[in-house]
Amino acid sequence: MTTLDTPHDLDHAERDGDRLAAIEARLDALLAHAERRDAELEPLRDLAAEIGVISGPAMESVTSHVATWDDRGYLTFARSGARVVDRIVTSFDERDVEALGDNVVLMLETLRDLTQPQILQLLRQTADSVGHLEPAPAGEPPSTFALLRQLRDPEVRRGLARMLELLRSVGAEPT
Numbered sequence: 001m002t003t004l005d006t007p008h009d010l011d012h013a014e015r016d017g018d019r020l021a022a023i024e025a026r027l028d029a030l031l032a033h034a035e036r037r038d039a040e041l042e043p044l045r046d047l048a049a050e051i052g053v054i055s056g057p058a059m060e061s062v063t064s065h066v067a068t069w070d071d072r073g074y075l076t077f078a079r080s081g082a083r084v085v086d087r088i089v090t091s092f093d094e095r096d097v098e099a100l101g102d103n104v105v106l107m108l109e110t111l112r113d114l115t116q117p118q119i120l121q122l123l124r125q126t127a128d129s130v131g132h133l134e135p136a137p138a139g140e141p142p143s144t145f146a147l148l149r150q151l152r153d154p155e156v157r158r159g160l161a162r163m164l165e166l167l168r169s170v171g172a173e174p175t
Helices: 007-072 074-091 094-114 117-132 144-150 154-171
Strands: none
């Protein structure tokens, strides 16, 4: 007699066979599921491959542009600009910003007026003149007659005429 000849042994072998069949069925289902998932992921793998092909040149382009900006000083300027903005933000409160908003049009109009060629030329001449002025001599200020003698110089008269016109304009009632 063999070991499977008893009814008990046959029953046991049959249960093992059933279990083995159930495991095989489960493995087949899992394998089918894995194949479906693999098929679903195929477009993502294709996309990843395309991104890999594109990202290399794109990264080179970005790196090249950033290096150019750094060479030209844009990044240093941006860092310094950020520090300036930080100082502005920490130095002014909400009321200051509201006042700025209320007056920004007037400020821009004034800035536009200041950038007119004749105004810029006058400012440049004034800055140059102030830069070349010698310190006033110590002691007594010039006498009235010494000042009157300077009026013989045509440049002094032109400058005085401009200053008087400026004072007249500043003293006029606003329109």
